[in-house]
Amino acid sequence: SFPADAVPQAPEDALFGLARAFKADSSSDKVDLGIGAYRGDNAKPWVLPVVQKADEILRKNPELNHEYAPIAGLPEFTSKAAELILGADSSALKEKRTTSLQTISGTGAVHLGALFLAKFYKGTRTVYLSNPTWANHNQIFGNVNLKTAQYPYFSKQSNGLDFDGMKAAIRDAPERSIILLHPCAHNPTGVDPTMDQWKELATIMSQKKHFPFFDCAYQGFASGDLARDAAAIRYFIEQGFELLVCQSFAKNFGLYGERAGCFHFVTSAGPEATTTIQRIASQLAILQRSEISNPPLYGARIASIVLNDAKLFAEWEDNLRTMSGRIISMRKELRSKLESLGTPGTWNHITDQIGMFSFTGLSEAQVQKLRDEYHIYMTKNGRISMAGLNSRNIDHVARAIKKVVE
Ligand code: PMP
Numbered sequence: 001s002f003p004a005d006a007v008p009q010a011p012e013d014a015l016f017g018l019a020r021a022f023k024a025d026s027s028s029d030k031v032d033l034g035i036g037a038y039r040g041d042n043a044k045p046w047v048l049p050v051v052q053k054a055d056e057i058l059r060k061n062p063e064l065n066h067e068y069a070p071i072a073g074l075p076e077f078t079s080k081a082a083e084l085i086l087g088a089d090s091s092a093l094k095e096k097r098t099t100s101l102q103t104i105s106g107t108g109a110v111h112l113g114a115l116f117l118a119k120f121y122k123g124t125r126t127v128y129l130s131n132p133t134w135a136n137h138n139q140i141f142g143n144v145n146l147k148t149a150q151y152p153y154f155s156k157q158s159n160g161l162d163f164d165g166m167k168a169a170i171r172d173a174p175e176r177s178i179i180l181l182h183p184c185a186h187n188p189t190g191v192d193p194t195m196d197q198w199k200e201l202a203t204i205m206s207q208k209k210h211f212p213f214f215d216c217a218y219q220g221f222a223s224g225d226l227a228r229d230a231a232a233i234r235y236f237i238e239q240g241f242e243l244l245v246c247q248s249f250a251k252n253f254g255l256y257g258e259r260a261g262c263f264h265f266v267t268s269a270g271p272e273a274t275t276t277i278q279r280i281a282s283q284l285a286i287l288q289r290s291e292i293s294n295p296p297l298y299g300a301r302i303a304s305i306v307l308n309d310a311k312l313f314a315e316w317e318d319n320l321r322t323m324s325g326r327i328i329s330m331r332k333e334l335r336s337k338l339e340s341l342g343t344p345g346t347w348n349h350i351t352d353q354i355g356m357f358s359f360t361g362l363s364e365a366q367v368q369k370l371r372d373e374y375h376i377y378m379t380k381n382g383r384i385s386m387a388g389l390n391s392r393n394i395d396h397v398a399r400a401i402k403k404v405v406e
Helices: 014-024 049-060 075-086 105-120 136-143 163-172 195-207 231-238 273-292 298-307 310-340 348-352 364-374 394-405
Strands: 098-104 126-131 147-152 178-181 211-216 243-248 260-266 357-359 383-385
Touching (some): 049 298, 075 098, 075 231, 098 105, 098 273, 105 136, 105 211, 105 243, 105 260, 105 273, 126 136, 126 163, 147 163, 195 231, 211 231, 231 243, 260 298, 298 310, 310 394, 348 357
Parallel strands (some): 126 147, 126 178, 178 211, 211 243
Antiparallel strands (some): 098 260, 243 260, 357 383
């Protein structure tokens, strides 16, 4: 058996610790800005109306059973998921140089990508992550013994992108390094490169023969426009990169706990492309089989019903605009309230940033004070979830921020 000291006590996951502290707070003014999930203006989870419809369609199907999904998942789901992110007119799809597997949401896709690279990647086996990044990235790559390094990303001076630092680090990384990129709505900063900056990054990465690892958890949720949020990925594919894409349907379908996601590998064009992609697909199937055997059905069935029906798809786009629109309006309101209260500092970054999160620039001490004195909860790096703001609490939040920065 295990002696007590064989397994050290691990620290509690920071986000779950925050959620626990929030729950234990009995104040009626408490505000949860930690949660990484969409909330409506009533502070409640929102089941997308289109998801409700798809669910009803699903339940009425007399053929429905609980058999296993194929190892690579439901083909009607993965094929539409690929079109959604790569673009229905993607040359890579037409030339059959892609392979897609259904995964345990975005996390499962990142893990499958990490595992595949750990087993087969012959370049520089270091994964470059943005500083900061989604904290789970470090653990996922660590679990498969891939080294990680950081590239600068967030500028504390501007609360925007440190583009020079980012470019320099990617240029200085050894040739054929793995570069993890968030194609839209960067977590945790809400800061994205512009399209021109993506183009510059693609040029550098092509010169250095780096391997792009795209982790896309917010397509359509960021701008409300599915194509715009996938533009960076599509550009890199047009430039001829071999790359992989992790796709989560947690946020954009509100299917968080159902774990619907997809993994895509794209090879570059050429006479060997078809053979290469078939071989890659065969190895991915073995990895998937040994890790999870078959992916879960429910969330993928829901998403698949929507993705395969033009009318429901249009309704989904409308639901996406509802979510992104509410978040964008909360950004505008928070900024204008902070400015009209005369809060010290500049607050343009609140509206410049995009997606679920905003990096406020608040210090750890200010974050603590907001929690202790105003019952406002956020991660200690000053990240707030915009979805936690609503018409009932936004005044309280703006006034409290003013008080702690004064
Ligand atoms: N990558 C990033 C950058 C994320 O922000 C998230 C969600 N927090 C994920 C991946 C994966 O989320 P999920 O497994 O719930 O799809």
